[in-house]
Amino acid sequence: MEREAQRQLAYRRYLSYHSQQMGMVVLCPWCQEAISEGFDLHELLVKRSAVPVEKQDLIMVPENQVPVHPGCHLFHGQKKDFKLRGLWHAARTIGAANIGSWYSKLWLDHGLSVPHGILVPPEKLPLHRAPRLFDLACKLINFYPPEWETPTGDDVRVLALAHWTGRWKPFARKYQWQGAIAGAGIWVGKLDDMVVQGYWMDYLLGVVG
Numbered sequence: 001m002e003r004e005a006q007r008q009l010a011y012r013r014y015l016s017y018h019s020q021q022m023g024m025v026v027l028c029p030w031c032q033e034a035i036s037e038g039f040d041l042h043e044l045l046v047k048r049s050a051v052p053v054e055k056q057d058l059i060m061v062p063e064n065q066v067p068v069h070p071g072c073h074l075f076h077g078q079k080k081d082f083k084l085r086g087l088w089h090a091a092r093t094i095g096a097a098n099i100g101s102w103y104s105k106l107w108l109d110h111g112l113s114v115p116h117g118i119l120v121p122p123e124k125l126p127l128h129r130a131p132r133l134f135d136l137a138c139k140l141i142n143f144y145p146p147e148w149e150t151p152t153g154d155d156v157r158v159l160a161l162a163h164w165t166g167r168w169k170p171f172a173r174k175y176q177w178q179g180a181i182a183g184a185g186i187w188v189g190k191l192d193d194m195v196v197q198g199y200w201m202d203y204l205l206g207v208v209g
Contacts, residue, residue: 014066029082041065046064127161131157132198133161133199133202
């Protein structure tokens, strides 16, 4: 893909609605101000120098290329905090699951020499990790329900992780995975999405270190 086409694709993917800006804008991940004129593309997780030329098209994608103000990029782009801010910004805008799926395929499917991180298969993920995953998901979408516990004393986060990882059977006697779960009052579709986003964000944070 040509450079200008890459730039425009990344810009479109990072467009999102912001009430303070009264419309659709692209925010710089460092300063959180709207990008109104020129911008750089910051390589977020994998630098071109780390990838053979013939495979660089795999990383020239919005999951790895974040629009930033040229000044912010110049003065702060090499800081670790820039990488973390960029990751949170990208995950909020285009989804941690999209980024995590893309990144893991770089080494799982394409054999690139990038840090693997610790990618625990969902079916082997301990259920006690559920609060951690949901804490990350809540931070991503700015959603903090008043209650996680059902009237029978179960943690909705654990229920969601058990359902997603195929370990729902012990809970099937008390609950049907449909509608809104009593207590938290959260619809199961949202719970499913939150556990997925939290899973991938947890993985990506481990990759960044």
